[in-house]
Amino acid sequence: MNASLLEVDGLTVELPGTARPVLDAVTLRVAAGEVVGLVGESGSGKSVTARAALGLLPPGARRAGRVLVGGEDVLGAGQGRLRALRAAEVSMVFQDPRAGINPVRRIGDFLTEPLRLTRRWNRRRAEERAVELLAAVGLPEPERQLRRYPHQLSGGMLQRVMIAGALAGEPRLLLCDEPTTALDVSTQAEILALLGRLQRERGLGLLLITHDVELAAATCDRVYVMYAGRIVERATAAELFGRPRHPYTIGLLGSTPPLTGPPARLRPVPGTPIGLDEAAPGCAFAVRCAFAQAGRCDQEVPALLPLVDGADGAGHAAACVRLAEIPSPAEEVRP
Amino acid sequence: MTPLLEVTGLRKAYGPTLAVDGVSFSLPPGGALGLVGESGSGKTTTARMLVGLERPDSGSISVLGRPLAPAVHGRAARLARAKAVQMVYQDPYLSLDARLTIGETLDGVLRLHGHHDRSARAARVREVLAQVGLGDREAAAHPRRLSGGQRQRAAIARALAVEPAVLVLDEAVSALDVSVQAQVLNLLTDVRREAGIGLVFVSHDLAVVRYVCDEALVLWQGRPVEHRPLPELLAGPEHPYTRLLLASVPHPGWDPGGIARRRRALSELVPGERPD
Ligand SMILES: Nc1ncnc2c1ncn2[C@@H]1O[C@H](COP(=O)(O)OP(=O)(O)OP(=O)(O)O)[C@@H](O)[C@H]1O
Ligand SMILES: Nc1ncnc2c1ncn2[C@@H]1O[C@H](COP(=O)(O)OP(=O)(O)OP(=O)(O)O)[C@@H](O)[C@H]1O
Ligand code: SF4
Ligand SMILES: [Mg+2]
Ligand SMILES: [Mg+2]
Numbered sequence: 001m002n003a004s005l006l007e008v009d010g011l012t013v014e015l016p017g018t019a020r021p022v023l024d025a026v027t028l029r030v031a032a033g034e035v036v037g038l039v040g041e042s043g044s045g046k047s048v049t050a051r052a053a054l055g056l057l058p059p060g061a062r063r064a065g066r067v068l069v070g071g072e073d074v075l076g077a078g079q080g081r082l083r084a085l086r087a088a089e090v091s092m093v094f095q096d097p098r099a100g101i102n103p104v105r106r107i108g109d110f111l112t113e114p115l116r117l118t119r120r121w122n123r124r125r126a127e128e129r130a131v132e133l134l135a136a137v138g139l140p141e142p143e144r145q146l147r148r149y150p151h152q153l154s155g156g157m158l159q160r161v162m163i164a165g166a167l168a169g170e171p172r173l174l175l176c177d178e179p180t181t182a183l184d185v186s187t188q189a190e191i192l193a194l195l196g197r198l199q200r201e202r203g204l205g206l207l208l209i210t211h212d213v214e215l216a217a218a219t220c221d222r223v224y225v226m227y228a229g230r231i232v233e234r235a236t237a238a239e240l241f242g243r244p245r246h247p248y249t250i251g252l253l254g255s256t257p258p259l260t261g262p263p264a265r266l267r268p269v270p271g272t273p274i275g276l277d278e279a280a281p282g283c284a285f286a287v288r289c290a291f292a293q294a295g296r297c298d299q300e301v302p303a304l305l306p307l308v309d310g311a312d313g314a315g316h317a318a319a320c321v322r323l324a325e326i327p328s329p330a331e332e333v334r335p
Numbered sequence: 336m337t338p339l340l341e342v343t344g345l346r347k348a349y350g351p352t353l354a355v356d357g358v359s360f361s362l363p364p365g366g367a368l369g370l371v372g373e374s375g376s377g378k379t380t381t382a383r384m385l386v387g388l389e390r391p392d393s394g395s396i397s398v399l400g401r402p403l404a405p406a407v408h409g410r411a412a413r414l415a416r417a418k419a420v421q422m423v424y425q426d427p428y429l430s431l432d433a434r435l436t437i438g439e440t441l442d443g444v445l446r447l448h449g450h451h452d453r454s455a456r457a458a459r460v461r462e463v464l465a466q467v468g469l470g471d472r473e474a475a476a477h478p479r480r481l482s483g484g485q486r487q488r489a490a491i492a493r494a495l496a497v498e499p500a501v502l503v504l505d506e507a508v509s510a511l512d513v514s515v516q517a518q519v520l521n522l523l524t525d526v527r528r529e530a531g532i533g534l535v536f537v538s539h540d541l542a543v544v545r546y547v548c549d550e551a552l553v554l555w556q557g558r559p560v561e562h563r564p565l566p567e568l569l570a571g572p573e574h575p576y577t578r579l580l581l582a583s584v585p586h587p588g589w590d591p592g593g594i595a596r597r598r599r600a601l602s603e604l605v606p607g608e609r610p611d
Binding site: 039040041042043047058095096097098099138140152154155156157160177178181182183184185186187188189190192193194196197211212213214215217218219251252255256257258259260263265266267268269272273275276277 | 349371372373374375376378379425426427428465468469470471472473480481482483484485488505506509510511512513514515516517518520521524539540541542543545546569576579580583584585586587589591592594595597598599602
């Protein structure tokens with residue numbers, strides 16, 4: 001197996017004034033050349049996990065566990081070391097593109113400045129590289145875009161500028177937080193074609209946070225499912241979408257509107273996600289789970305255990321005390 | 336019956352960029368129109384003109400038979416405008432005030448729209464937030480302290496609190512995970528049916544558009560290229576871009592490289608020339 005680019009090892013993050021940890025013993029890895037999906041409930045901690053890989057934690061956070069990028073502990077690293085890692089090793093495409101860019105600077109400055117500062121390239125060389133990157137993410141008239149301001153670009157154009165920026169330093173690990181949510185599907189395909197090429201040619205490792213189950217199924221090698229700060233299921237993409245086992249994952253797949261067939265009312269997972277101000281004694285999903293059983297599910301936190309029945313193969317694991325009794329809806333979920 | 340929204344011949348250019356050209360449609364009470372198209376095709380620009388954030392170069396917009404004034408002056412006119420059309424942006428930070436908690440923002444909106452009783456307002460704030468799956472902790476939080484999807488739901492709640500005639504959503508459910516998204520989509524179909532609110536729904540997700548809308552208008556390089564009921568559009572897309580759009584939906588065996596090549600070939604066509 002390839003060396004891990006990212007190793008999150010039992011990461012727990014607690015914020016002041018909350019009843020449960022934001023992240024609770026999260027363990028995940030991304031190897032070189034691997035595309036790993038992270039899906040899950042809104043507020044379950046996906047972005048906090050990805051940001052931790054950049055050495056960023058919410059203010060006031062207390063943490064336990066480790067986050068290794070290229071073997072180096074980023075949560076213990078000093079500012080200088082972090083800057084160096086972010087320049088060469090790991091970069092991130094943030095969820096809200098407009099929040100990550102200075103509105104009064106031109107696109108060209110945003111893209112060339114890091115190259116000029118960290119690589120000491122001259123303006124001309126940095127601009128050539130920026131044009132190349134913008135063309136690679138499918139922006140028309142890349143030279144012209146360099147002179148424009150963020151507000152002059154559409155949402156999807158700006159999102160692609162952010163992706164170009166994240167690729168500028170040729171990172172080995174790319175963290176993509178909903179990178180294509182604002183993109184139409186054909187532009188999305190163009191971005192994923194580019195990332196796929198980098199993955200094959202340069203062994204880029206990719207952590208792809210997405211709520212788009214179909215996209216994760218079509219692009220990821222492995223997928224982790226998060227709920228209320230915990231990993232509740234992990235498997236290869238084929239396994240997870242073919243034979244989901246955790247009740248939350250099953251509910252998630254059932255909530256996706258289909259593109260074909262009779263349009264029936266959607267059946268979302270009932271209830272609302274559990275907030276940071278609520279703590280559950282046992283399984284955090286119990287209040288919404290159709291299979292919840294008093295006396296079992298509310299006793300202790302279900303551990304993420306490997307599935308032992310042959311068909312599940314290596315690596316499929318789920319955190320549910322009633323796994324053996326819950327049928328995987330396999331075919332009904334994904335026709 | 337007077338249409339809720341009547342739009343004719345909208346056009347908007349930014350210098351050399353013709354962002355929107357020749358967009359017309361009409362929306363009956365409780366109607367829902369999907370606006371789809373590739374990145375940069377003019378969807379947000381169209382939406383911004385509908386809420387009066389952008390002045391069209393030509394064309395007209397009327398809500399309930401009354402032309403939307405090009406500029407609004409005074410508090411009463413502003414409130415009437417807000418009540419006519421509300422928009423939820425792609426970027427939730429635009430709908431929310433970073434200095435206020437979510438609860439304060441919603442309370443302010445209700446106060447502005449003439450809800451004077453403090454405790455009734457508090458109850459209404461809770462009710463609207465509950466509709467989008469947010470509770471007391473989120474109500475007490477500032478936007479920065481929420482997850483992306485929580486922020487987006489807060490922005491939707493803010494727009495719904497105004498009880499507008501027309502709600503324009505610009506990729507507003509794209510960032511939501513599917514189980515929360517399903518709740519919001521059901522909520523949108525309910526406000527359509529029960530309150531007769533009209534929806535203009537910008538989304539790249541055709542399955543979602545099919546779920547929420549009756550018909551869709553496909554934009555390509557600022558121009559409408561197809562405007563048909565959804566079942567028809569999905570069963571027999573006519574314009575090459577619409578066909579590409581359908582082929583691009585992720586599915587097993589999806590080939591992003593092939594789609595990217597088709598997309599580039601299409602974009603090299605001269606704008607205005609009808610490809611085939
Ligand atoms: N800076 C912060 N300060 C305090 N709380 C925070 C901060 N950032 C996130 N949170 C909280 O931590 C939890 C996890 O947030 P996170 O952004 O990781 O969610 P997510 O899984 O990315 O959700 P989404 O799909 O909605 O983006 C949420 O309850 C959120 O409100
Ligand atoms: N304020 C502005 N100044 C100059 N050009 C602009 C401005 N706003 C939009 N444009 C241009 O108008 C075109 C249409 O943009 P618009 O934001 O409407 O696209 P969109 O369909 O919403 O795209 P996306 O799916 O990426 O959000 C783009 O070429 C964009 O660069
Ligand atoms: S542990 Fe119990 S409540 Fe939790 S997912 Fe399994 S069955 Fe449901
Ligand atoms: Mg997030
Ligand atoms: Mg837009």
